[in-house]
Amino acid sequence: MPDKIRFSIVGFGNIGRRHAGQILQNPDTDLVAVCDIDPAAKAHVPEGIAFYTNVDEMLGKSTADVLCVCTPNYLHEPHTISGLKAALHTVVEKPMAMSVAECDRMIAAADETGKTIFAVKQNRYNPPVREVKKLMANHELGNIFMIQVNCFWNRGDSYYAGSDWRGKKNKDGGCLFTQFSHFVDILYYLNGPVKEAEGWIHNFAHRHNTEVEDTGSFVLKAVNDAIINFNFTTCAYERNMEGSITIFAEKGTVKIGGQYLNTIEYQQLATATLPPINITAKANDYGLYQGSMSNHDKVIQNVVDVLLYNQSVMTSAEEGREVVRIIEQMYKGAVRV
């Protein structure tokens, strides 16, 4: 491995450009090539960095160690496998893929090539999530009784306009894949796997521009027997309202809240007092809409830490697959009303 990790990126839209920004800022990383099928994306590529419109051509000429897969959801599987087969480690944006079968093929390719898949789940780095993770890992909450996940965001017409994949059943997959897989991941990260799921989904306000639901309400049963309420909508009026996880347990109640899991909104704990965290300025801002906390610096740093300093992967491919499995289970257990 060289002194610096050399990155390439496929997909140079909103999130690809964010990856580039973080790679350029990190002293241990270089950006060597970018690919986007849209030639207009070249305008956003910093000078001196090779630009391609064909991913196979980029991989064929690659001097990179890592490929960041920042294309739409339905391309995560083929682009990750192409990267691995070209002997590159891959960083794959969320969701890892659109089905467990796709994830299995990606993991098989990583096993065959001996390269690593890094699944992007940047909300794991949110300070409130880290605090609650520590509590739960130390069993300081005792038995977990009930968890309430509320994802109340806004996605307006401008979000879907001009995009050929957002809101499409076979390219996007639905809100649980594209908007709220972050919350499924944090639920899984904190409380472990889910064994049962049932719920209702409906498209109330986005029928003119999406083929998927915009609202859903689920009850899940975790393997540790906690009862989980998972509610989501992209119909919050005019702007994102809330993205929260509340945990009711034997030795405490705690709510990670704000719009994107950015505050400790409530705590009543037997053994600890969490620091008052209220981060308000770190949402990924895409101009016309806001996403979750902007921690891609830490995603890139984790790749450096693993490849240069033998540390462990923050989110493995197996964990990325488990999130996709929960989402699949939720959609299978859903009645479309």
Ligand SMILES: NC(=O)c1ccc[n+]([C@@H]2O[C@H](COP(=O)([O-])OP(=O)(O)OC[C@H]3O[C@@H](n4cnc5c(N)ncnc54)[C@H](O)[C@@H]3O)[C@@H](O)[C@H]2O)c1
């Ligand atoms: N982690 C996060 O918080 C976060 C935030 C936003 C998006 N994402 C994920 O990142 C992915 C991209 O989302 P986005 O908002 O950047 O979308 P986008 O539409 O802004 O960008 C996607 C880019 O991929 C390019 N592309 C499409 N097909 C291609 C191909 N075959 N080869 C090369 N380039 C191709 C498009 O031209 C476009 O520029 C999605 O999977 C999304 O879920 C993650």
